[in-house]
Amino acid sequence: MLRTTLAGLRMHKGRLVTTALAIILGVTFVSGTLVFTGTLNESFNAQVKGSADGFAAIVLPDNDQGDGSEPTLLSQRTLDDIAALPEVTEAGGVIRGDTPLLDTEGRVVGNLPTAGVSVGDSTRYSAAEGELPADADEVALATGSARETGHGIGDEVQILDHEGAEHTFTVTGLVDFGVGSEFSFTGAVAFDETTAKEMTGVDGLSEINVTGAQGTTDEAVTEAVAAVAGDAEVLTGQEFGQRLAENAGADSQVLTMALMLFALIAMFVASIVIYNTFAILLAQRQRETALLRCVGAGRGQVFRGALLEAVIIGAVSSAVGVLAGIGVGYAGFAIGGETLGATVSSTSVVIGPAVVVAGLAVGTVMTVLAMLVPAIRSTRVPPLAALRTSATAQGLEQGIGWVRIAGGVALFLLAAALVRWAMALSSSGPSEHGLLVVTLGGFAAFLGVFVLGPLLVRAIVAALGAPMRKLGAAGALAADNTRRSPKRAATAMIALTVGAALITGYSVISASMESTITDQLERQFPVDYTITPQFDTETGEGIPPAVAGRLEDSPAIATVITERTAYTGGGEARTDLPVSAYYGGAVGTDVGASLKSGDLSDLAPGKVVVAEVYAEGRDVGATFTVPTEQGERDFEIAAVTAGTDGLWGVTMDPDDFATYFPDATDAQSVSVRAADGAEDDEVHDAVYAAVEDDPTLQVMSTAQLKNEITDFLDTAFLVIAAMLGLSVLIAVFGIANTMALSVLERTRESALLRAMGLAKGQLSRMLSMEAVLLCLIGAVLGVGLGVVFGWAAGTVVLSDLLLTVPVARIALLIAVAVLAGLLASVLPARTAGRTSITGALASE
Amino acid sequence: MNERATLATPEQRSYAAPPAVTARDLTKVYGAAHAGVRALDGVSLEFTRGEFTAIMGPSGSGKSTLMHCLAGLDSATSGSVLLGGTDITRLGSRQLTLLRRDRIGFIFQSFNLLPMLTAEQNILLPSRIAKRTVDRSRFDHIVNVVGLTDRLDHTPSKLSGGQQQRVAVARALLNEPEVVYADEPTGNLDSRSGAEVLAFLRDSARDLHQTVVMVTHDPVAAAYADRVVFLRDGRLVGEIRQPDAETVLNCLVRLEG
Numbered sequence A: 001m002l003r004t005t006l007a008g009l010r011m012h013k014g015r016l017v018t019t020a021l022a023i024i025l026g027v028t029f030v031s032g033t034l035v036f037t038g039t040l041n042e043s044f045n046a047q048v049k050g051s052a053d054g055f056a057a058i059v060l061p062d063n064d065q066g067d068g069s070e071p072t073l074l075s076q077r078t079l080d081d082i083a084a085l086p087e088v089t090e091a092g093g094v095i096r097g098d099t100p101l102l103d104t105e106g107r108v109v110g111n112l113p114t115a116g117v118s119v120g121d122s123t124r125y126s127a128a129e130g131e132l133p134a135d136a137d138e139v140a141l142a143t144g145s146a147r148e149t150g151h152g153i154g155d156e157v158q159i160l161d162h163e164g165a166e167h168t169f170t171v172t173g174l175v176d177f178g179v180g181s182e183f184s185f186t187g188a189v190a191f192d193e194t195t196a197k198e199m200t201g202v203d204g205l206s207e208i209n210v211t212g213a214q215g216t217t218d219e220a221v222t223e224a225v226a227a228v229a230g231d232a233e234v235l236t237g238q239e240f241g242q243r244l245a246e247n248a249g250a251d252s253q254v255l256t257m258a259l260m261l262f263a264l265i266a267m268f269v270a271s272i273v274i275y276n277t278f279a280i281l282l283a284q285r286q287r288e289t290a291l292l293r294c295v296g297a298g299r300g301q302v303f304r305g306a307l308l309e310a311v312i313i314g315a316v317s318s319a320v321g322v323l324a325g326i327g328v329g330y331a332g333f334a335i336g337g338e339t340l341g342a343t344v345s346s347t348s349v350v351i352g353p354a355v356v357v358a359g360l361a362v363g364t365v366m367t368v369l370a371m372l373v374p375a376i377r378s379t380r381v382p383p384l385a386a387l388r389t390s391a392t393a394q395g396l397e398q399g400i401g402w403v404r405i406a407g408g409v410a411l412f413l414l415a416a417a418l419v420r421w422a423m424a425l426s427s428s429g430p431s432e433h434g435l436l437v438v439t440l441g442g443f444a445a446f447l448g449v450f451v452l453g454p455l456l457v458r459a460i461v462a463a464l465g466a467p468m469r470k471l472g473a474a475g476a477l478a479a480d481n482t483r484r485s486p487k488r489a490a491t492a493m494i495a496l497t498v499g500a501a502l503i504t505g506y507s508v509i510s511a512s513m514e515s516t517i518t519d520q521l522e523r524q525f526p527v528d529y530t531i532t533p534q535f536d537t538e539t540g541e542g543i544p545p546a547v548a549g550r551l552e553d554s555p556a557i558a559t560v561i562t563e564r565t566a567y568t569g570g571g572e573a574r575t576d577l578p579v580s581a582y583y584g585g586a587v588g589t590d591v592g593a594s595l596k597s598g599d600l601s602d603l604a605p606g607k608v609v610v611a612e613v614y615a616e617g618r619d620v621g622a623t624f625t626v627p628t629e630q631g632e633r634d635f636e637i638a639a640v641t642a643g644t645d646g647l648w649g650v651t652m653d654p655d656d657f658a659t660y661f662p663d664a665t666d667a668q669s670v671s672v673r674a675a676d677g678a679e680d681d682e683v684h685d686a687v688y689a690a691v692e693d694d695p696t697l698q699v700m701s702t703a704q705l706k707n708e709i710t711d712f713l714d715t716a717f718l719v720i721a722a723m724l725g726l727s728v729l730i731a732v733f734g735i736a737n738t739m740a741l742s743v744l745e746r747t748r749e750s751a752l753l754r755a756m757g758l759a760k761g762q763l764s765r766m767l768s769m770e771a772v773l774l775c776l777i778g779a780v781l782g783v784g785l786g787v788v789f790g791w792a793a794g795t796v797v798l799s800d801l802l803l804t805v806p807v808a809r810i811a812l813l814i815a816v817a818v819l820a821g822l823l824a825s826v827l828p829a830r831t832a833g834r835t836s837i838t839g840a841l842a843s844e
Numbered sequence B: 001m002n003e004r005a006t007l008a009t010p011e012q013r014s015y016a017a018p019p020a021v022t023a024r025d026l027t028k029v030y031g032a033a034h035a036g037v038r039a040l041d042g043v044s045l046e047f048t049r050g051e052f053t054a055i056m057g058p059s060g061s062g063k064s065t066l067m068h069c070l071a072g073l074d075s076a077t078s079g080s081v082l083l084g085g086t087d088i089t090r091l092g093s094r095q096l097t098l099l100r101r102d103r104i105g106f107i108f109q110s111f112n113l114l115p116m117l118t119a120e121q122n123i124l125l126p127s128r129i130a131k132r133t134v135d136r137s138r139f140d141h142i143v144n145v146v147g148l149t150d151r152l153d154h155t156p157s158k159l160s161g162g163q164q165q166r167v168a169v170a171r172a173l174l175n176e177p178e179v180v181y182a183d184e185p186t187g188n189l190d191s192r193s194g195a196e197v198l199a200f201l202r203d204s205a206r207d208l209h210q211t212v213v214m215v216t217h218d219p220v221a222a223a224y225a226d227r228v229v230f231l232r233d234g235r236l237v238g239e240i241r242q243p244d245a246e247t248v249l250n251c252l253v254r255l256e257g
């Protein structure tokens, strides 16, 4: 049997090329992901560990105080005590505080104040580029901060000290704090020790790095240090490095999971392609198989032969895929690693045995599984089939298939029920369970399409048949050909449905998210700029009244709305009730929110607008008690908001607020609307001039925010579409393969048609139309599923989703599908056109 | 006779004399010129309009090759083939395609029909390809004569072998081609079905002035023809007019002996 199998493989190798390609692509993706993330991880580990490994011990403040308060910093005395130990050669303390870095426009960088860190020879941070600061007017920037501000070595930068005074420093170097470090969100600047103390105003150490004496083990040093460090946590350098690596690993794990998900989707599509190829091949070989059975081969032998074939193809293709994956993974790391924060140059590619084993196993097992059903079917071929002519149009004889219809309809009903359930789950707010249920519903609907596929193909072709017939003989024949083996056609197109559905689904979510957010921005913040204080837990200061004053004076600005907020003990359940009032603009027209009931413009003295969570069931007209600074006061509820945007606490009339919260005079936000006819530049300059003296204030432009959101969503869409693009590519291979196999099977027919005067052009047009038809059906079904489940998922995840169907993107997807169909038919059409008529007629 | 008057084209009536197809010194060599197989070796033949000719000869004598060259399916190494006034050996493949489409009909031994099309669709297929409007009365007449009227919406798999061949015959005849080529059209049929098909080919030649050229191995089939020509080793070696099965058989035995 082995010899027969090998001979068969050699003879049919042309027919297996695209199958092999499908497997190779899938395995390449899987092993590429493993290599890429493995290498990335290794690089992260090396970065973070490298900084700690060289130290015998690391001392950290005891942050487990039980009450969640800020940890007490380590004292200078502890440092001195440690340095005095005989086991210790040197001990360095790290000072850490807030030192907001200013960008080139003179505004602070980011939503959180930049961290200021002390660095030196005795502590663990070293310069990735340039030198560490050694002087009072020198600074090193974290690589991330440098990228964000565009500052480089040699530049002058402005940094605020803890009192808000501006200081100028020269950048001497860049420090890589590593991925997943505590500075990932804030960014960081590094000073020498004395400067750091002055700038941060912090009196205490966040970390002590201990270098052990020669000949003393790290454990001994750690033990000695722990004895004098009191409550502080003492770790060996190794242990600390491990902890850092875990943090960094957590970051890259999300990426690994996402990539793996896409790889699995690609593998799934590949397995559909493989299944279809084998099903067609074994059906075509029905006579060969029957002949084998005639000459005495048993069922088991036939089955083992088919299985052997799958193992050989799977293993060989997987091996190629693993090799390609290693290349792709490393190329991906070399190209994209830097962006993700890895140091590419110093990391060598990581190829564990796991990569090879996983790649080979996934590819081979999937191939064998995909082949199982066709192989079992081939064992049922009776020896007598050798005498029959092969049925090349079996599909035509099939009945309606009531079982299929029942199964398909049941699955669709299940899907609909699941979606309804998900909607119910999320009716009171976004729900993770809802998303899971929607996903299950998506699976059920996909299975439904799978089960009904052959019937759908027949129905769609029957519907499209009439217009296609108008296109002439080629169109008519294409429609008839697609109808003849609907199972094959359905399996070929359903591979494309997967990718098309996922891309459409994501694009629907993305577009709906964009329009929902844009709409909310327009409704809730009908303003051009909003000024807020930098989020800073320590000071909690608001916006000085002078800012609003300056804005009001500017001719470029028409409206200035100031929001004041006071936090007060609220209700029975809530301890922190935010109470706000808006000055300079009316609630309802200038300040909006998603409403549950009532009317925002009804807000007047003695009334309040309350968010749903605080209303606790009370509705418009009911009494709401607010614990004011003047004691408890009753208000009438004018409206209840959803609390998800705009107005989220209690909102009262400005006069009431001034009466009951006379101390809360600082503005929490200032929003402005441009005067009619004011140029964008004028407004921008007016706003920035108003906050010039207060560099920590954050200025947000609504237009810019919209752009940022759009850019972000667009980029995410492109990345995801590219990842899913591979699945689409594999599916197109599958369609090309189905076409190629059909052409081989129909050589005689093509010759007959050519003999009767069908021109070569018409023949290839017929094949193109067949392929395009398959791609179109697959893509359109995918788009249908994608729109429905994209909407469902979006609705479940985001409340008040504005369903937006991205028509342009979907049109593009369909255009790509048509193009893919044309491409898929190029080679089969060439084969068909080249076959000699007489030769084909002679071979029976 | 009425039928003939309505179905025969004016062209057919006015040019009764010149042959429908003429082959002059046809040679076909497979492979390299010296070492190759001479499948046809200087064959010259004429097929008169309205005549039913059978081509016979031992296996490998070049019958199929001759037919393919005559039909423009294959190109001859040298010599010429005239269809009406056209020298088809000088045509490019595009023109040959049009020629086959518009002026020639084919019947093969098997696999004549497209499995996904009904009998009617199969019969109409060449017209469909050529975007020709079909003479409905001629269609009905032919379908009626070949006895397929109540089988028109069946797919080939639901038709017997004989019925399938009759569909092929109907298809070949529908467009009044200048010549119909049939390669062993009864090779796969039992004698009764074969007889029906042959009778129909004979009648179409006689009544419709249809030129028919048929390759066959069967002396009984050949006896339906007006004339039998014999091939051996790619050469024309004999001819019988108004044959009967016995003379044909004798002739064959002599050839193979």
Ligand SMILES: Nc1ncnc2c1ncn2[C@@H]1O[C@H](COP(=O)(O)OP(=O)(O)OP(=O)(O)O)[C@@H](O)[C@H]1O
Pocket (backbone or CB within 6 Å): B030, B031, B037, B038, B039, B057, B058, B059, B060, B061, B062, B063, B064, B065, B066
């Ligand atoms: N494509 C080809 N390449 C090489 N030789 C060929 C080819 N086709 C036919 N021949 C040779 O040409 C000769 C004539 O073949 P042809 O098919 O015309 O015979 P035939 O009379 O139709 O035989 P049969 O009765 O068996 O169908 C044979 O010797 C055959 O081997």
Ligand SMILES: [Mg+2]
Pocket (backbone or CB within 6 Å): B063, B064, B065
């Ligand atoms: Mg032959």
